[in-house]
Amino acid sequence: MKMITCWFTKREMARRLDDETPLPPPVQHHLRHCAPCQQFYGTQSRLTRQLSHEARRQATQPPPFLGTRIMAAVRQTATTEPQPAAPPRWLWRTTLAVAAIVAALTVLPHLVMQRPPPPHPSTQWFTKVIQLSGGEVLEQATGQTIEEWSVSLDQPLETEIAYVMNDARSAIDSLANRFIPETLLTKGTTLNH
Amino acid sequence: MLEAPSADPKPVELSAEELALRCQEGCLESFEHLVHQFEQRIVNFLNKMLGCRQDAEDLAQETFIKAYKNIHRFDPQYKFTTWLFTIAKRTAMNHYRSARATVELTPEKEVDERDPSLALEEKDQAQSLWHKARRLLKPSQFEALWLRYGEGFSIGETAKVMRTNELRVRVLLHRARTKMAKQLDPQASRPSGKTENPSRKP
Ligand SMILES: [Zn+2]
Numbered sequence: 001m002k003m004i005t006c007w008f009t010k011r012e013m014a015r016r017l018d019d020e021t022p023l024p025p026p027v028q029h030h031l032r033h034c035a036p037c038q039q040f041y042g043t044q045s046r047l048t049r050q051l052s053h054e055a056r057r058q059a060t061q062p063p064p065f066l067g068t069r070i071m072a073a074v075r076q077t078a079t080t081e082p083q084p085a086a087p088p089r090w091l092w093r094t095t096l097a098v099a100a101i102v103a104a105l106t107v108l109p110h111l112v113m114q115r116p117p118p119p120h121p122s123t124q125w126f127t128k129v130i131q132l133s134g135g136e137v138l139e140q141a142t143g144q145t146i147e148e149w150s151v152s153l154d155q156p157l158e159t160e161i162a163y164v165m166n167d168a169r170s171a172i173d174s175l176a177n178r179f180i181p182e183t184l185l186t187k188g189t190t191l192n193h
Numbered sequence: 194m195l196e197a198p199s200a201d202p203k204p205v206e207l208s209a210e211e212l213a214l215r216c217q218e219g220c221l222e223s224f225e226h227l228v229h230q231f232e233q234r235i236v237n238f239l240n241k242m243l244g245c246r247q248d249a250e251d252l253a254q255e256t257f258i259k260a261y262k263n264i265h266r267f268d269p270q271y272k273f274t275t276w277l278f279t280i281a282k283r284t285a286m287n288h289y290r291s292a293r294a295t296v297e298l299t300p301e302k303e304v305d306e307r308d309p310s311l312a313l314e315e316k317d318q319a320q321s322l323w324h325k326a327r328r329l330l331k332p333s334q335f336e337a338l339w340l341r342y343g344e345g346f347s348i349g350e351t352a353k354v355m356r357t358n359e360l361r362v363r364v365l366l367h368r369a370r371t372k373m374a375k376q377l378d379p380q381a382s383r384p385s386g387k388t389e390n391p392s393r394k395p
Binding site: 063 | 233261262322342345348366367370
């Protein structure tokens, strides 16, 4: 099904739009033959260009005395609350190193002695998906219940589950990109799940 | 404490990180350069977050005072810009929380009711794109969009200011762009399966 190739292409295009990097040749090739993807990329890149342009255009000068006002307040702070001196860099590093060793010595015995509690029954299947997808954010889910995780991300649970599934698909995509010849992919070959 | 170190070069030729380092050594003049360098961006950022110019200017002052008080905590191996924007963002959030406790208004509503120039703004096609974004998007999506395309921060820098990870920033940006694109071009954002030519489906 071509729609799967389109899905992967759109995902890649979104990534390139985030980073403002050019599209890789396989995606460019796909765009030449796929009007919906072409339209998607056209709209999204036009949108990002417009947003940047308009932000620059709309940037208004602060009132002329704002800087003076700020500096007057800062000077007052400087006289009433003298700034603590920055500690030398080596002190930071030494403190951090000591703290890390102390923390490791405190926590390690507990970790060795204690087995992690079994996951909440409702999260077991989900944790498996997470382990399969191996995404960065997804690792956070293993320590929390899905509900907590969803709330902390301020997203509806269904959306997050869909997102997890998407990442699992993207892992398959990356495998497909490595092992399936490019010509087959661009011709819209089906990647059946 | 208020004296500038005598070493060259002049503060104006230094990077923001170098200015901050000088400031850590007690150079108030360097901090003044930082204020001049960033006041416009901080006011614009706060204005975008809060939707009120007056509040944005007051909070910009608060941001710089906080930055000055905590300058000894700044690590010059990181970017000063992201550090300053993080302080600005936290200041805006504190302000919003305390304002919400007394006034039951969202920032968007405040814009509509307080800003008399809004009618003119809406006539301006260019202006209305960011305005539309604020109306359409969740605050976190809008913030990511502004930091990325309004401030020109990289994904990593945006994540730092938002105190989140890069993956979440990408998700927020993707959702924000998709929602915006739907408004601009409803055809373009339909799922690929629906935009397919049915004759090509197996
Ligand atoms: Zn396509």
